[in-house]
Amino acid sequence: MPEKLKFSIDGREGLADQGMTIYEAARVIGVYIPVLCHYEGLKPVGSCRICSILVNGRWLASCTQPLSEGMVIENNTPQVIEYRRAIIEMLLAEGNHFCPACEKSGNCELQALAYRYGIMVPRFPYQFPQRQIEAYPGFLLDHNRCVQCQRCVRAIQTEDGQKIFAMKNRSKDVRVNVDRKLAAKLSPDQIQKAMDICPVGAILKKEVGFLRPIGQRKYDRQPIGSEIEGKK
Amino acid sequence: MDSIKKIISRYKKDRTRLLDILKEAQAAEGKISDQAIEAVAAALQISRAEVEGVISFYHFFSDRPTGKYVIYLNNSVTSGMAGREKVARALEKEANCRFGQTSPDGLITLFETSCIGMNDQEPAAIINGVIFTSLNEEKVKKIAGQMRKNIDVQEMIEEYGDGANRHDLVRAMVKNHIRKEGPVIFGDYQTGLGLNQALKLAPEGVINEIKKANLMGRGGAGFPTGLKWELCRKEKSSEHYVVCNADEGEPGTFKDRVLLTERPEMVFEGMVIAGYAVGAKLGILYLRHEYTYLKRYLKYILENMRQNGFLGKKIAGQNFDFEIEIKSGAGAYVCGEESALIESAEGKRGDPRDRPPFPVQNGYLGSPTTVNNVETLATATQIFTHGSAWFRAMGTSVSAGTKLLSVSGDCDRPGIYEVEWGLTLKELLSLVGAEETLAVQVGGASGQCLSEAGFGRKLCYSDLATGGSVIIFNKTRDIFSIVRNFLDFFIEESCGWCTPCRAGNVLIKNKFEKIASGLGTASDLAEIEAWGKLIKATSRCGLGQTSPNPVLTTLTNFREIYEKKINKEADFRSEFDLARSVEQACQVTGRKFEEEREDA
Structure with a gap:
């Protein structure tokens, strides 16, 4: 088997290392495949499905699917964009996302994706679910904004691998569940990491807010994905 | 608390036994208490949050107190057709509480549950682990009366079913209802014959014979069994495993119940043959919680097979050791998906895994694992009893047997x-x-x-x-009530991991209700179809990929029923329903909406 794998995305050809996922391979050639649940350095879990792409008529999640030799990938085709947009809209309709009042506005990946895909209003009726806001020493957890991406579950654990954040319930009631005892021991740095890793405004560090004014935030200047597309 | 500690130590603080530990804790205390959660988390060195995550995933766990008698009434579509509503109302009347609640005197708790594998004898319920079939109002009254007299549930059964249902270790009122005995499963069989034939071959030869028979998975997906065993065998690893998937949760299926009642040796023998083929020393029977009533009997059968040399050390006098253990689910349809089943067998939430890697590469405890359906394994046994040519001669050219x-x-x-x-x-x-x-x-x-x-x-x-x-x-x-039942089923049983299945199925259901209530338009039909296709395409596992089927297949095959329901002229937002919007106000004022309309 060759060391590098040949593939193409929307007609652009490239080479990438064996063992890479489709998402990683696309990055190598400066092609952005949007992700929400995936975060570099964490084991991908394929939960949001926004990175769905088409290979040979088959839908695959590019964050979890290993690249294989000769793959012909559809990423920015009308059908893929249409489904991707629908999934983003599903998330917007499923939770309670009121951007103007959110500390994460401008740094929020869900909001940034909605902008990038030109979503004015979701096609799905808003569900307006009743969800809680929970307070912990040092941080707040706002379930209204949570998208069940499991980034916090994967990234913030104790030294011996115990889960401080874990998923609870199932189906439409699935929630992030915080271990109170373990959460009380989180350092300010860990809390900052949890907040930064959260793609939306569900985890918020207490006693600080709006340190960077709206207008000067991560996605205020350029759309999400530009950092990858600029790399070519 | 002492008992919790005893339970934990009996399972040697084994993380993969978490479900068993929780089950026993619940049996001891009537619920999984806060202290029990704390103790289990500390002993297994996992966080409380994680233990709570496992408890909340499975239907049959409760962290709230339950009554002395806990009744799970099946809510499958067939149950509804057989008079479930009347039974449900009678139960509520007798218990003096609603479903999801416990009676004021703390005697009875009522829960609904998805298909329990008794579709041929509905309405059926599980009461403290004991199966009750063909319920009606009269029987409910009688059972409730016995509960008030504190009679043991097992003693409430008046007549046992046929076959092994009568066995001392089963004592169930379940009937087998075997209507047509075919040549494979119900054909000539003597324990050990097939196994002896298989052990005469090299493992590769066993796989080859299964390939020649063209055996394909009987659980529904139809993956070639020989290829699965071959892929599993080829993976280099110190351990390999065989898992028998006895988590039949698909609404309307109950064949594995009958197989495990009447042909358990044939199933276990198939597991031993599979173990020999893939190079495994351990097989796990993953038994759905609803079939716990068969567990003691199955353990007895395993012991018999051990005594007769078909299991354990040096099987059939050959240099091959194989053991089988039974693990139980705790109520989750998604665990029928093989990777979710493995997660559950490891004592975790039954969330499916990303594939690849497939279970044959990375399965139970990270080792290559072949997961096969109960019927597939039983069939494999008979292929060795009678030969692949015999098997191949039945069925069609593509689908043998x-x-x-x-x-x-x-x-x-x-x-x-x-x-x-x-x-x-x-x-x-x-x-x-x-x-x-x-x-x-x-x-x-x-x-x-x-x-x-x-x-x-x-x-x-x-x-x-x-x-x-x-x-x-x-x-x-009524087609609509069938579709409604199935859509509710998928919403209940989704694991909630991925967006399309978690959020999408709720959206589909709401849209469906809009159409069913007569408020839909032609664009709603187009949209529900498009959303269904989206969920099928982008969901992470087989559950989500099939969950819109109730809507999509009826839209194709019974389109006229939908067409009749929609408002063809509407070019406005038709979902606004005046009657429903003022419903609360009407309740408060005691007025009726229709009357008001006539007066005006």
């Missing part, structure tokens, strides 16, 4: 039919005594709803592939 069908619904003879592949639906309908048939649901909720136009289709892998669930609806039935 026979298939167990679980038939329920509107017919004279619901039950188990072992038929050769290639039978048409029409032939099946006459075999089971179905008349005036409106629709046949093939393959359970995740399968297809067929109208008369499809009754000529053949049951086989190249046409109507199925795990064997066949539910028949006659012309008095």
Whole structure:
């Protein structure tokens, strides 16, 4: 088997290392495949499905699917964009996302994706679910904004691998569940990491807010994905 | 608390035994208490949050106190057809509480539950682990009376079912309802014959024989069994595992219940053969929680097989050791998906895994694992008992052998039919005594709803592939209530991991209700179809990829029913329903909406 794998995305050809996922391979050639649940350095879990792409008529999640030799990938085709947009809209309709009042506005990946895909209003009726806001020493957890991406579950654990954040319930009631005892021991740095890793405004560090004014935030200047597309 | 500690130490603080530990804790205390959660978390060195995550995933765990008698009434579509509503109301009246609650005197708790594998004898319920079938109002009254006298549930059973249901270790009122005995599962069988034949071959030879027989998975997906074993065997690892998937949760299927009751040796023998083929030393029977009533009997059968040298060390005098242990689920349909099943067998939430890697590469505890259906393994045994040529001669050229069908619904003879592949639906309908048939649901909720136009289709892998669930609806039935039941089922059973399945199924259901209530427009039909396709395409596992089928297949096969329901002229937002919008106000003021309208 060759060391590098040949593939193409929307007609652009490239080479990438064996063992890479489709998402990683696309990055190598400066092609952005949007992700929400995936975060570099964490084991991908394929939960949001926004990175769905088409290979040979088959839908695959590019964050979890290993690249294989000769793959012909559809990423920015009308059908893929249409489904991707629908999934983003599903998330917007499923939770309670009121951007103007959110500390994460401008740094929020869900909001940034909605902008990038030109979503004015979701096609799905808003569900307006009743969800809680929970307070912990040092941080707040706002379930209204949570998208069940499991980034916090994967990234913030104790030294011996115990889960401080874990998923609870199932189906439409699935929630992030915080271990109170373990959460009380989180350092300010860990809390900052949890907040930064959260793609939306569900985890918020207490006693600080709006340190960077709206207008000067991560996605205020350029759309999400530009950092990858600029790399070519 | 002492008892919790004892339970934990009995399971040697084994993380993979978390479900068993929680189950026993619940049995001891009537709920899984805060202290129990704390103790379990500390002993297994996992966080409380994680233990809570596991408890909340499974239907049969409760962290709230329950009554002395806990009743789980099946809410499958067939149960509804057999008079479930009346039974439910009678239960509520007797218990003096609603479903999801415990009676004021703390005696009875009522829960609903998804299909429990008794579709041929509905309405059925599980009370403290004991199965009650063919319930009616009278029986409910009687049972409730006995509960008030503190009679043990097992003693409430008046008549046992047939076959091994009567066995001392089962004592169940469940009936087998074997209506047609075919040549494979119900053909000539003597324990050990097949195994002896298999052990004469090299493992590769065993795999080859299964390939020659063209055996394909009987659970529904139809993956070639020989190839699965081969892939598993080829993976280099110090351990390999065989898992028997006895988590049949597809609404309407109950064949594995009957197989495990009447042919358990054949199933276990198949596991031993599979173990020999893939190079495993341990097999796990993953038994769905609903079938716990069979567990003691199955353990007894395993012990018998051990005594006779078909299990344990040096099987059949050869240099091959194999053990089988039984692990139980705790109520989650998604655990029928093989990777979710493995997660659950490891004592975790039953979330499916990303594939690849597949279980044959990275399965139980990270080792190569072949997960096979109960019927597949039993069939494998018979292939060695009688030979692959014998097997291949039955069925069609693509689909060899026979298939167990679980038939329920509107017919004279619901039950188990072992038929050769290639039978048409029409032939099946006459075999089971179905008349005036409106629709046949093939393959359970995740399968297809067929109208008369499809009754000529053949049951086989190249046409109507199925795990064997066949539910028949006659012309008095309402398609919309069938679809509604299945959509609710998927919303209840989704693990919630991925967006399309978690959020999408709720959106589909709401849209469906809009159409069913007569407020839909032509664009709603187009949208529900488009959303269904999206969920199928982008969901992470088989559950999500099939969950819109109830809507999509009825939209195709019963389109006229939908067309009749919609408002063809509407070009406005039609979902606004004045009556519903003022419902609360009407309740407060005590007025009736319709009356007001007439007065005005």
